[in-house]
Every structure is written in C-alpha cells, then in structure tokens.
Amino acid sequence: MDQNQAFLRALRAALRGRTVSWTGAGPGKGPDSPETWGRLLRMASVHNVLPMVYEAVWPCPAFSAVPESVRAQCKGEVIHMVARQVSSTARFLQLYRALCAGGVEPVVVKGLICRSLYPQPDHRPSSDEDLLVPPDRFAACHALLLQNGLRVMNPQTDPDTAFEVSYLDPRTGFYLEVHKSLFEPGSGAVGDFNACFEDCFSRAVWQTVEGVSVRTLAPQDHLLYLILHAFKHFIHSGFGIRQICDIILMAEANGPAIDWAKLLRRCESLHAAVFAASVFKIGTEHLGFDRTAAGYPAAWQTIPVDAGPMLRDILSGGVYGAADSDRQHSSTITLNAVEAARTGGKSSVLQSVFPARSQLVGRYPVLKKWPVLLPAVWADRLFHYGKELARGGGQGAAQSVSIGRQRVDLMRYYKIIR
Template sequence: MTSIEKNYLQMICRSCHLNEQNSDGDKENPQRETVSEQTAHQLVELAKKQYMAPFLLQDLKGTACFEYVKRQAKMMMFNYYQIEELTIKTTQLLEAEHIPYILLKGISLAACYPVPEYRKLGDLDLLILDQEKLELTKKVLKDNQYEEEEEESDHHLTYFYKFSNGRRHIIEVHYRIVGVYHYAPTNHVIDQVFSGQHLKPVIQRIEGRNYPVLPPTEYTFYMLHHMLKHYLYDGFGIRLLCDFSLYVEKNGKDIDFTQLNEWCSKSGMAYFFATIMDCCKKYLGLSKMIPGMLSIPENECDQFMTQILGGHEVGNEKQSSLVYSGTYRRANLLACFKEGHTQMKVRFPKLGRIVPIWPVLWGFTFYHFVKNTYRVRNTTLRQTIKDFKTDNQRAENLHLFEKKD
C-alpha cells in the first residue's frame, strides 16, 4: 500500500469519527500534517473515482484542490437531499396504499455518519416481500409517473423518477434481498433469514419520519452480501466499507454476533466476513472490542484494501465483466456452462423452471450473451472469459463457498 493510500485512509477515518470524544470529554482534534499540492492532487484523484470528496475537506484546506473538493461536496449534498425527497415521496405513496416495505441502505445508512450528507446516495432501494403487494406497487409507481426500466435481474425491479430540474434517479424495488448464487446452501440461508415469515422490521426515525428497516443482525448480514455481490461482479470501493464500519459501530450492542457468525459459516463466507471486519478495524476505526469470527493474516488484509482502493465507487467499471454469481473450483468450460445456466434462470425466471425446454433457453441465453459481449460490453469472447477466470481467482482468494463439491 502506498503512502498516498495510507494518508487517504487516515483522512477518511478521521472524517468518519468527527463526533468522537476523548477521555476528557472533548472532541478529538489530532494534528494534521501539511499536505503538498502534489499529494493533494493524488488524494483528490482517489476520492473522485470513489465519490468520497467531502471526507477530504478538512485536510485539504489551504491547497489549490480545496475549491474543487468543496464543489464536489456541494454536488453530493444536493444529490443527498434529492434522494431524501424521493424517499419521502415514494414511501408516502406506498404507505397510502398500505403496502408494507423495508427501506434498504440510502438515508438509513447515511444516518450512521457524523455528517449524513457526506455519504453519496446512488438510488432508492426498497424491499417488498409480499407478491400481491409487489403487483400493487407496480401499479402505484406507474400511476405516479415512475418509469419502469427493463433490466435482467433475479431480485429487483428498476424504475426511474424524473424531477422538475430534469435529474433522473433510480428506484430499485427488491422482491429478494440479493441475487441468486450458484451455491445452494447460501441461497437457502438467505431465503430463511429474509423470508416474510422470519423478518420483522424495526423502526428507524430519520429527520422526523419513521421508516421500517432491517433489524441490526439482519442488516449487517445484508450488507455483507451486498458487498460480496459487488465483489464477485467487479469489486467495490471504500464507501461500502465505511457503511459497514459505521453501522456496526453504532449498532454493535444490538447485533447478535453469534447468530451472524453462524449465518456466515453456513453461507460459506466466513473468511469474507473476517476480512471485512479486520479491514474496518485496522483502517476505518472500528472498535477492536467488536467481536469477530476469526482473524486473517495482516498481509492479506493489506492486499484486500489495496484492491478496494484501486476500484471505483462500486467496482472497477470494466465493461467486459459478466454478471457473476459465485466462485468455481476451476474456471474451465464446465464452470462457464454452469454460470451460463445460472444466467439463463435470471433471464427466464418462469420458463427456467420447465426442465425439458432448457436446451432452447440455453441457446437464447448464449445468443444474447454473444450479442451483448460485442455490442454492449464492447469486448471479445476471449477477453470476457479471461476476466471471468480473473474474477474467479479473486473470489477463491477469500475461500468463498468452500463446502461445495
């Protein structure tokens, strides 16, 4: 890890703990080193691609980069308030029709930050598990000028809402908490934990309004899977780690870590959980008193964080990447076929249940895969397979889904 990356992490850590107090009851105010113009420029480049500019405001005062960072912070804060407005509008529409929902991430996670507006909000995510209510939700959104976007997904519907200033924001209506993995035990745990029968939302009060959100233990488990899905597809940036660290720090007393460890073990993601915990404790100020499952070698922690810092907000933005559902023991032709079969089920969720027509559906899936490879991802089959093998190796390094045959 470079000295610039270490400085960047220290600045983010300080910004994430602005409201912490020292033993005398006074706010911490550590001495900040003078930042050179060259260093400031390098820090801004890191923050820009991961949408973390507001976290550098205090440290870059007095540098030529400060005005740029301030402008970026203002834009992100404007975006925050517009997503907040969208959240209020959308949830009020659902509440008026008595549609039970659960607010995921967004302003719910931002509330864990010392300055909520510093957290970049991408879209509005809602979970609706009742199938009948999901159909009613579609009607309600359509009747109120929300535009549905056709998207291949096995766990959510996508809508757009346009504000009067022309800005469009995404709403994801989840009917499953995360996408399907090829590893059946993980899907089984997820289906149990986040089933309508098991899941009992709690109320979080945000700026004078009550929102149903996931209970702390389930929320933490969800964040781990959210990170894992991004990691398997194309990696993720520092923001998701900040989310996790600040949420666990704030809600640690209400999280059942014994239950969380059990779910992670059954899901084949114990090492991933340990990696996230160790990185948050080492670099983002998560209390070392928070119980973990196991510790990983320090060099692996450093390697993981270096990879995170090399990515964008939610990954490396490689157009050649596949939608990727897990890890395989060998990334050979059989693994490619298995992944294709998984994506066939995503593309044809209803027809995919009819076994005799699988060969036909495989053909359609392969046709669309080849077309998208050249026309959408603007790459080649060879490069796509190469990236698939690289992504698979990255997943193997975290010992994911080790119990599979």
C-alpha cells in the same frame, strides 16, 4: 504519504466528523506532492466518497498545495453531489409516505438507513434507494409508484416475474430499486442467502429518519445483509471502501442488539466468515472501527486473516469493481468459479465467455420468456464488449481472463472457494 494512506486517513477522520491536521508533505504530514493530492481526490471520486473526504481535508494547511483551480473544481463537485443527495432523499421520503398511505409498508435497506449513521448523512452519496416488499405486496407497490410519477427503467422488465424492478423518476432523475427478495433466487452463487432472511418482515423495525418513520430490517438482519451484499459484489467484480464504512458504522450503532455468535455461524455456513473478519480487520486497522461499542468479540478477532490483499483489491477496483471494463468483464470468471464450488460443478474460461442463462437473465429479462434467444444474447455481449474495446475501454479478453484468474485466487485465499 502516498495516496492510499492519505485516502484512508481522510476517510477515517470523516467517519468521526473530524478533519485531518496535515501541515505539509511527508509521513504524518500529508500527501507528498500536488500529484499525490490529485490521485487522492480522484480515488475519493472513484469510490463515491468525495464529499466526505473533501470535508476532512479542505481545512488542513497542506491542502493549499493543491492548485486553486483544482480546489475550486472539487468544491463545486461536492456542492453538486450534496445538493443532489438532499433532493433524492426528499423525493424518496415523499414516495415512502405515499406508499405507506396506500397500505404498502416496504422495508428500507442500505441507502437511507446507512446514511443516517454518518455525521453528515448527505455527504455519503447513494446512487439509488432500495426497498424490499413481500411478493404478494409488489403489485400494489408497483401501481403506487407509477401513480406517483415513476417509470420502469428497463422496458423489457416483466414486473410480475422479475425478482427486482428498477424505477426512474424522469422529472428528477431519482432512481429506485424494489426487491421481492434480497438476492436473486436463481443464482447458484448467492441464491441460498435468501434463507437467512425468510422471516425478516416479522422482525422488521420502525426507525425515524429526517422526521419520517420508515420500516427497516432489524439490526441483526441488516448487518448480515450488508456483509452478504458486499460478499456478493466481491465475487463479481469487487466492492468499494464505502461498503466497509457502512458495515462498521452499522455494527457500532447496534452493538448491544447484535448476536455475534449467531452472525459468525451464518457467515461460516455461507463460506463468508474469513471474508467478514477481513472486512472488520480493515475497519479496525484503517477506519477506526470501535470494537468496544460494537461488542466485537474475541471469537471474531482470533480468526486468522490477512486483510492486505482484500484492501488492495478494494482500492484498485472502486465502487463495485467498476474501475475499468476489463475487471467488470472478468466477473463472469469469478462468478462461475464460486458457483462451481458451491454446486460441485466445473468452471472454465469458455463458460465465462458463454455464461448460462441463469447468470444472464437479470440483465436480459427476455431470456425468462424466450430461453432459445440465449445464443443471440451471447452475440450481443460480445458485440458490446468489442465496442468498449474500440472506445479504449479495456485491453481485451486476455486482460479480463488474467484479472479473473487473479481474483479467483483471491476467493481461494479468503476460503470462499475451497
């Protein structure tokens, strides 16, 4: 059994609170060598699901093939990750209670809500937490967060104009993102996704998590958002297997509340139907997606898809396609191609090297006030790319272009680009 098969089987077991029963090496028995075990554990780490995978594999007899030093190191890392998650969750809930007491009732998306779907929530790590607030409530939310010890992460961010603001707790390292909209309004690739959530605040529901009542998206909105969030990352540099886990667990937990016909119409209108069907196919074939519990209908199951290329892209890319710098830099090529397809414009490698201001303003907030600085931002990007290459972080522009073109073909394959 190679590391990809073993990784997916271990993850599938973890999603159901079970362990694998591998007794040795070979088909159906476990990874075929200590080296394969090492690659499996590294893959789990790259995809930020190490605690889940570790819990699924450590009791099985075949795990004894892993050197004791590696097992000890892995266990220590898992303990650290889980403890950090417990601390982060506690800090987040403390802040959420403070926001509600101050008259702000933000909508919680992703992290905390997704973790609550897992057998062991703190074994599903989150790098941050996300809140959605109406633009007219952002100033009050911002002030309360500062009063409670958080600081704006990027000093260049203008909280009044940014569509999302990142905060850091300097004492604990807790990281929080507050969104005024779920997708960047000015993005030619995903900006129109916000129209799907125009009335989401009126549909929001309250849910109790760890004894605290939190406001979150209605199940229909949340499932659509998880799909479109994965879609957004797919057209950049990629998305990870953990996002598929979140999507299928959300669907299973809320099956009776999901209008699958409406969801399909939404996805079709955004050229995301084949993408979404492929996500559920990966969930069905590799992660035990319970289509009955989710009420997953025939109309979705009969969409002709081959999820193999997507699965390979996911496994090779890691969380958000961050496996290597060449792949990350290739994202401008895929993003330009999708934007061009949506707007009727043209896409080229030159445009990817020197992106439009609208594509860079999120990372370089100074461009909002000073558009004339765009050439300086281009130079800064090229300078930092050169530094990464000097450190051995990638193979060069030619490799990024090659990866970008391959992934544009993937966009065409899944009918995102037509």
